[in-house]
Amino acid sequence: MTDHLPILLLLSPLFGALVCVLFGKGNSKNAWIVSMISLGISSILSVFLLLKVLSIKGGDIRYRMGGWDPSSGYEVGIELRVDILAALIVLAVTLVGFINTIYSKTRVPAEVGEKGPFFYALIQLLIVGLCGIIMTNDAFNLYVLIEITSLTSYALIAMGNRRAALSSFNYVIMGTIGASFYLLGVGYLYIKTGTLNIDDIHTYLENENLWTSQSIIVAFILIMLGVWTKMALFPLHGWLPNAYSYAPSMTGTFMAPLMTKVMVYVMIRVMLWLFGADFVYSEDSVWGELIVWMSVVAIVAGSFLALARNDIKKMLTYLIIAEVGYMVGGAWLNSLTGQAGAFYHILSDAAMTFCLFIAASIVIIRTGESRLNAFDGLFRKMPLTMIGFTIGGLSMIGLPPTCGFFSKWYLISGGIESGHWEFVVALLFSSLINAVIFFKIFERAYFGKIKGIKEEVSVADIDMIPAEGIKSVPASMLIPLFISALSVLILGIMNKNLFSWISNALKMING
Amino acid sequence: MKFFGLLSVIIVGFLLLSATKDFPNWGDEDSPANSGPVSSFYIEKTEEKTKVPNMVTAVLADYRGYDTMFETVVIFIAGIGIIAVLRTYGNNESIPKNQVGDEGAGLLARMTCSLILPFIQLFALYVVAHGHHSPGGGFQGGVMLGASYILLALAYGLARAKSCFSEKRTLVFAALGIFIYVGWGVLCLVMGSEFLNYSALDSILPGGVEMARSHSMLAVEIGVALTVTAIMFSMFSNLSTKGRLDKGL
């Protein structure tokens, strides 16, 4: 049965979604239970998948849909392909989905009302799409799955207020342009190679030696443009901040950690597997330097925009844009450490973004204030929440032993290895900006006057914390916060193993 | 903005055109896409392996059945997405029977509609069922079937159409369609081979491995058709009433 793990962990949320829809309107409670079960199953399965992949040393699991064996060396069916990298990201996706479902227990009735079942159906289908994207080995199937994630996210975002609907519309436009560019790129590849399987395309290009062909270069550019649009790399980021900050909170908490990261994974996959390192990092190609510089610009601009924001979620979304710059730059550094660092940063950034978004959502919900002054005096009022937020923030800044520190470590060493000092400087700069941003918040939370509580209380001895602050946050929101904060630390502690797995897997493809 | 848009559009256009100079010409038989092993496999081996003369259907429902499954899911997502975005559960108790017929088109249109509706639906079912041998398949047939209900709604008003295709029923049908598709794949999985590997079903389906594939294709096409029908109608009814589902148009 373990041969079927990849498809099984896809099917579980799919069936879950069907059941949720059958519940019809209003029945949020059952839908919650169903999605807990289905996502729990798929997270367990993805753990097994990871173990299985680790057990086969360095190999990868291939799963032929419909059992069609290749004819004359070319896949005629669709093939799933899972290696350590894919298994790690799948685990992250399913876990984030599961934990986020816990978080959404109380929020769904409050924010989407009777449409709860549809929300849960959509979120499970989104997870199906993300896992499929990660595991598929077929360029066109990748497009279909990208569209699945896009459609679900359009709907999920548009379930929010009127601003959400508008930003979701912009997201539709941008997302469609991005996906269509990707589709065009795949079409060009198909015209030149006559196959759609990623490995087969690579081998065909290798055998025919089409690397210098104009159409292949254009196809590469198109696919990159598409993927960058979907991951909101800096000049193409316009849709992201509004979409994530006006969406329902449990949508934001789910999408912010995952969507951009998975697209980064797709980018790395396309770069290293579909086209291959020799083509991407070739000396006579102009784009290598250019894109590292683009990522530098993205990092700097994202940090500055985040610094300029007074709205909590907006600030976090701009930080995400800066982080996307990290990953794109790291992937393009043409050093194994850089790629592996970018990959490790996918995981760690997912963890810390998740942590920060949950904490921010709790704060906004509890204080009813979306500006930064919501944080005034929160260390006394809701210390548990603030502990989670602090861990996330420290990781964003990159202080040990949080995972943010180690991902910065690897990215910087990648930059030093490949001599891209501008990237190193940009990373350090953004950590400094993050430090400013977050310590500004910590100071507010630490000294700020609590609304409603008098001065002498707010400087009272730490022993008499007003307890209702803690009680007022339900466990279904605190537990996810703690799990995510814990995962930030755990990822940091066990970065050595993760990094060795990742770099081994990448060594295999880079040769 | 306009200038910027124009500029970027032109840049993209030139980028795309610059690539076409080493593209195959129009109708080139020896282009990699047309003469490559994959497409030649589809053309030469399809009938031999699946007994389905319509290669498009075979590729759609068997070789790339995984794709098609997600394609159906996309439709499904669109349907429930529209409901999730647009549907407003206000006072949407359906209009009492005596009012049925107040809306909708005039007498002539209704008569024509009631005359041609059965044939439309019959043809739709034919397109679904005969997709193996002639152009057609689940999507086309499903769209026609959905269109027939839309026509009903146009002629007799949404309430009439809802009386035979209520919202609950649309959701059930949509889910059922995907359930048939995915369940069929799971059945293959239970029979001990890969997901959607229909050849595993020859023990329970008549006519050997090839016919098993052929029959399975019919099954999944039916699933697709169900989903498409339901979602088409629900899309129409939601969009036409801003999600109130009270009175069409």
Added chain:
Amino acid sequence: MADLESSLIPFFAWLVSLVAVPAIILLGRKPDAREGVTFFAAIVKFSLVLLMLPLIREGKILHFSFGEIIEGIPIEFRVDGLGILFAIVASSLWILTSLYALGYMRSLKEHDQTRFFACFALSLSATIGVAFAGNLLTLYIFYEILSLSTYPLVTHHGDKEARSGGRTYLSHLLGTSVAFVLPAMIYCYWKKGGDINFTDGSLLTTNIDSGAGLILLLAFTFGFAKNGLMPFHSWLPNAMVAPTPVSALLHAVAVVKVGVFCVIRVFTGVFGIDLLRDLNVAVVVSWIAAFTVITSSLIALTQDNLKRRLAFSTIGQLSYIILGVSLLTSLGVTGSILHVAMHAFGKITLFFCAGAIYVTMHKKYVSELVGIGRKMPITMTAFAIGSLSVIGLPFTGGLVSKWYLVMGTVDLGADGTVDSGKIALLVIFLVSSILNACYFLPIVYRAFFCRPEESLYEGGRQEAPLACLIPLCITALLSVISFFNPSLFIELAGLIIK
């Protein structure tokens, strides 16, 4: 080459004050038990450190590892002479400071005492962690933890001034460490090819050219901004808004000494004296340090707030230490290592006195201290001793370390070093000592020999509470003793040099 001996003692010595933190927080409602925990932890820590002392003197190096965290980089403790010396100073003074803090905080009825003592213990753990750190990463981690854990102490009062002080504090310390130390550390890691453990020789092999070497050295020297080297010094005066015990322990001993300690580590453990001599880049550092010495002394002259004056004097003294190391002569390095201890005793005495004066008379300005010697003779005597020690006059430890520093300067050009600007440096030592005298002795003089204004007469003699008085006497005594018997420190320093 000292022999490595793995041992748990460093770990426990580090752990003691850490486990004290939750205990302190839990006992927050019972102040006596709370302070009891503090004392207990402090004494246990000190005794553990003393326990290690004989082993170290045998030339052993105690070693404890938490396990690798990055490929080739464990989080590990590696206790050698320098580390143990610093640990002794810090942990012994922690006991005294706890006592002092007890008197100070209670007599001023400060708020949030639990938080205060908890953070205090935490910062001590971080300090010990830095002292024992076996490689750059461990050093860096504990350095950051120290910065963060002292932030609540600096901003203890929570008013506007304290906040801005804390802001400067964090922005300088975190900013410099992230911006300079982190890349430098990673560069070393990459250059060395996967480990950055401190060695007796040089971590970096000689394949580094002097340009990169200079940049690396400056990155480290400025990166550890706790050493108060100009232009990244302004956090120290601003941090004086903290309660006096904090200023005393942290900004006279722990924090600033951590800064210079890191620099000494970098010089001896990362580059290695020989490599630096080959590269011939340390002279830049020594000139920056010399500049800092003079400038800070001049600024100190102009300060009327006693604690700010002390702070600027601290900056100057720290630069002595950096200057001594950057001379690269064995005597110079010995001198700076000694100065770590000697200056600690002297300066903490001064801070204790300042705090005592504030507690009893609520005076914080130099101009108000006229004739105060009659009012609180013991305190002012201790103050006199402390200032003598900081200036470096006889019968105080300050003289010993300064003697070594000067001799180290004289040695310039003797053993393979370049004697660039030998005379100038000597002049700088002389001038700066005179300046130190200029900003300390007048206080003492006016305290004892000028007739005070009327307000000071009533009430007669009035000393600070005993809890404040005893520690400052002891520290004053220590700085005298360390003049007559500095052998231990010299020996430990000798373990680093070879």
Added chain:
Amino acid sequence: MDIIIASFLEDSIVPKFNYWIYVILMMIGLYAMITKNNLIKKLIGMAIFQTAIILLYVSVGVKADANIPIISHHGEKDHVEHAQNENLDSASEGSSHHGSKKEYHVIDKNKFANPLPHVLMLTAIVVGVSTLGLALAISQKVHGSFGTLEEDEILDQLRPGGHD
């Protein structure tokens, strides 16, 4: 000069006119998506864009003298018997079809258009339809809450309150 133009027509435009058409359509659609002020017009542009891509794919699968990729059923019965002994030797010598391939009536692959692009485009069409429907729903919600579909008017409405 006109020689050049003529040769350009000869090699680049006439034999590759399908690409030109699709690129022009695509540019129209993209331009509408980027610059149009009315949301519905943006969606129309989107539809044109996707149609252009579909055109590209389908035009790739065209072969000069080929028919739709459906094998017409003349000679039903020899088909059947072939199928039978196909079963036989597939039973005898495993699933190696090379043996049976000879007695199967050989299919000239140039007589049939390439089926794969059609399949892909069926998917793409469905995706396009779904996207369009969802986008229409969203624009209806926008219209319901802002009362207009002109982007600039919506932004004007947002300016006083909105801090972005």
